[in-house]
Amino acid sequence: MPSSPNEIFDIVDETDQVIGQAPRGRVHAEGLMHRAVHILVWNSRNEVFLQKRSMSKDQMPGVWTTSASGHVDSGEDYDTAAVRELGEELGIQIQGPEAMQLLFKHPACKHTGAEFIQVYHLVWDADMTLDPEEIDAGAWYQPDALDALIREDRRNYAPSFRLIWGIVRQQDAQAFFGESSDSLQ
Template identity: 45%
Template structure:
């Protein structure tokens, strides 16, 4: 049976995003607007994708200054909320296309699952990885800049200037790099 999707609604010419509210075990317990979920620190779902090239570098994006969360901060290759009724994998594929112009899923693998906690913004996070050696098409509404960076240089940059990054990215990167 297909679950209904409630990814957005229009009220007074404004787009309102609705996400599933979940419990500590990632079971859906309700539906609420994005702003309400964030303001009340309710558990919800998100995906992050780390895109690596054949040299082993990771692609990072710098969030647009128009974003309400971590504007101008460096973050994962792409990330985003899971829409109501959407699967984590499908959300990762969607975000790859929307944010950096990758429209495929053949090489996308689940690398890590993080339970919702303050460090993740109260998000249950599925972190995916993939490889790509080609052009990326950045969505200027979402992304102000992007770059490939060597992993050792990234670790040093985070150590020296952690405020350049979204805190959730720093948390996920440290967890990921310990295990891979």
């Protein structure tokens, strides 16, 4: 379903509490804080799926980003939005949010486009059906190869994705090395 500037989003305050509603176009034009979800889909070969955003998107057209992502609709919660976005963008139908793992929540900032984001992890080895109105292409990447591609030309990747990927990779390193982020630098 294509985005409409008249979609209604919840506007939130610095603590992610709803303080009102406004149309998508106004929320983006005025930089109002709102909510979004991002899902990283992994397969059993430890590859992450990325989507290349459609050139018809109103924001960040033609760049690579998380497997699936989208705004939380007014009155919707993060978990429901994540399940919905998986179905809409990738054709992945899951029974509920329990099929995913919540990785983290990040506060609204310039890199997220004033969005509070919740980031999820899903392991999926079955087929996907990409929505051609949302996605121009998709590909699976090994983490180290993706790191190299991002270093080569970061402009090919959405700022929110680069932020998310950096956090995920730091968490991976912490789990692997058992060290704090300060000692990894």
